[in-house]
Amino acid sequence: MRAPVRVALGNGIPVWVLHRPGATATTVSLWLLTGSRYEPEAVAGGTHLLEHILMQAPLPGGGRPIDLLEGLGGEGNAITSRDHLVLYARVPSPEAPAALEILARAMAEPDLGEEILESERKVVQEELRLAAGDPFDIVHDVFYDVAFAGHPLARPVGGTAESVGRVNLDDLRAFHTRWVRASSAALIVCGDLTAEAVLKVLESGPLTALPPGGDPPDHGLPSVSGGRRNHPLNNDSAGVVLGGPAVPYGHRLLPAWQVLMDLIGGASSALLFEEIRNRRGLAYDMWAFTNAYRDTGVWRAFIATAPEHVGEVVETATALLTERAERGWTAAEVELATRRTAGLLQLETEQSFEEALLYGRYGLIPGHGDWTLAGQIEAIRAVTADDVLLSLRTALEPMVITVAGID
Template sequence: MTVTAREQEPGSTYTVHPGADGAGVVRRTVLPGGLRIVTETMPTVRSVAFGIWAGVGSRDESHQEAGASHFLEHLLFKGTPKRTALEMSSLMDAVGGEMNAFTAKEYTCYYARVLDSDLPLAIDVVSDMVTASLIESQDVEAERGVILEEIAMHDDDPTDAVHDEFAAALFGDAPLGRPILGTVESISSLGQERIAGYYRDRYVAPNLVVAAAGNLDHDEVVRLVAAAFEASLGDAGRPPNTPRIEGAGAEVNPGVRSLDRPTEQANLILGTIGITRTDERRFALGVLNAALGGGMSSRLFQEIREKRGLAYSVYSYNSQYADTGTFGVYAGCLPAKVDEVLAICRDEVAKVAGGGITADELERGKGQLRGSFVLGLEDTGSRMSRIGKSELVYDSLLSVDDILARIEAVTLDDVRAIGEEVLGRPMTLSVIGPFEGRDFSL
């Protein structure tokens, strides 16, 4: 049974998954005002991962706010009325903990990993920075320079930049087509007042999820979080002032986006629109992805690297969002070999779109998907991320057994159908390399 924050009585606790012998128990509490707290108990470890997830990312930004979510992520580490930036980092260093954050297209996460005995400290520090950061003008100016350096570093790495170029080619000027970091122009123009307003409007209780996994007691986590958020929960019942900016665009923008760079290697992505994160066919698409370019036995790896030695790195991937998704094939090769590599990528994509995969590929794809999923949950950080992200962006948290069963249930017909739909769409191409004047649309 799925219980949403609106349905669950404030202050009550709901067991999402009972686990076994006290391990893997997932519990959920909704505080008055809408703040959600989810935990997973792992009594055999001596650590805890604690995170606060905000349902805001780069796709929620207007043109004038481009890069604001990531800019704000930096600023939340700069100090609160309770402690300075140095005091925050010193407290975590003193207990051997780690604290960090990341910004994605649709959410931002602030997290810490500590010994189980130091969980109260982690909750206090991370909650304080998320709810009470100062966002002072001098910190905005200092971090502006840091972020401009980060953008320059990102642009200097073609393996990173080609993904931004692909998003821009596929989605155009829609929010999902813009880089998470923003641009030099947008970051240079963002002022303290706009960022502080973005913080006040978006970081409200209904938009936040607190997640923790490890050797913990759920009731203690709830008590500590409630105390840490006490000052900020007075107006937590109000919704954010600015809703999510939708309209990424489900229409494919077939075409080419080529960036001339004097690089030693060409980097390319060939891809198209995928499916949403709640689409039940995502498990079939995952199996297809594994067969096409997900491992050393995949078609792309075998054809491009093993048989012909044309590239060191080649893979396929798929990403899902609230209302759309992407599917892409990446390859890095010598500029002189880009035509041959691109032709093989197109050919293999067309084969899967037209005829699906073999029975052997189906079984290998299932096994790879099962193994990577389970092995990726072997530490507290990944467990915290799974329950936190699920609470934030999914309707329910599927158990590990549920997910494994859904992977196992995928058939050849399922893969063939999703392959025909997704890979049969017009393709978009992004290329970075020394190709001045080259028309890849031909």
């Protein structure tokens, strides 16, 4: 299992290279270590809007980044989260240097004009409209609003149609100027490209000219509030989320939380899956996941069901979790879950894109430059039944329950 070669540009931008000699495809990813939680509330969703524009705005000399990347025989896209923004491309390995140059230019020197702002604003508002009518989507926004009430983490990553409508060109340019800086940027490359080759491409490019930047605003340590909320929606399906507090990146119990999610709703024999799906037939789609951030975390168990079954699903799930918090799981059950959790993490890295994302989320975002996949797998395999029980008891104090899809 490879560890990344960690180097840096002259202005300090970290560059991590996971070299896969002979790989036919290479992923190039350019990270901006800020996200929706750092936006002014008045222009919530501005980061996500900027993400769209960076891939679509023409570059000096002509050509949109997305078109140029597709012209290499690859694919490009972007991700915005509460903690970060990522531009990435997956291309045939011989085209990786060209893809790297395109993404660097897209991040550092986009042509931010009124025409591209207005066209992408409409696209983002349409994306938000579709999400608002989907109970399986909107229920997660409702969850965050309850869990982090009063904190910027509560806001939807994409903002609202109204807040996106308020973003003007000056806002967009100011945001780009403030955050696209050497202190906020980083790169992860995974595939058949060496660190020396990456530096050769970047050493005279626009990223090396990025100025240093300040620290993100301090909104205080986020705490999770409990509560229950129903989001009325006329639909023939309902989305249910049960969740609560978890731990941030770097916490010693994060591996235990990952194992706990497998035991709650990850495996086909998991606690909620076995009773609600397998025995009662009340759901088809369900999963459990923990979201870690720099300074906090939450866990969620999602269940898709029919509106008439929501009451039974919530009552059953709550009872199962409460009862299990009294006795936990056996050492044998936890050992099996650690094998599944560690194995699935390894399977994720079969694709270069997924491995790049793991190193970004676990290493770049929390500032843990020595994080390795091998170390995380070792920590997961060392999780005990006591670790899992402690995590479950923490998970239920307080509990958040949200539902979307019932009028």
